[in-house]
Every structure is written in C-alpha cells, then in structure tokens.
Amino acid sequence: MSSRKGIGRPSVVDPAKLVHAAYLRDEEEEAISEIVKATGFTRSRLYRHLSLRPPETLTAG
Numbered sequence: 037m038s039s040r041k042g043i044g045r046p047s048v049v050d051p052a053k054l055v056h057a058a059y060l061r062d063e064e065e066e067a068i069s070e071i072v073k074a075t076g077f078t079r080s081r082l083y084r085h086l087s088l089r090p091p092e093t094l095t096a097g
Contacts, residue, residue, distance in 0.1 A: 049085055055079065058086055 057075045060066040065096055 049077075049081065054085055057082060061086065 053075050057077060060071045060074060061068075066074070068082060071077070071082060075082075077085075078082060087092050
C-alpha cells in the first residue's frame, strides 16, 4: 500500500515572501491590499496561506 503523502501539485509560494506577508499583517498592521502590492501574491493566496490571527479579547473600559 502506498502512502499518499506528496501527491498533488507542489506549492510555489516562496516561504520568505510568506514570512514577510505575515510580518506586514501582524507587526505593521498593513491592510491586505497593501500586502498584495508589496508581495505580489493574490488576495486569495494570502488568505489561503496565512493562518488566522488569534481573536483579540475585548475588555470593557
């Protein structure tokens, strides 16, 4: 029985660009449209490859 790991089209996402996109989103708080311009990724590729941010806790002030 063969393992199914490795079947399918390989990812062509540059890991360095993905790290840069995550930095822009998390640290610089850039908008997705600005990250698209800076990295050359499409909007759908960014949403597919960037993990979701943890939800912020809201406190009454």
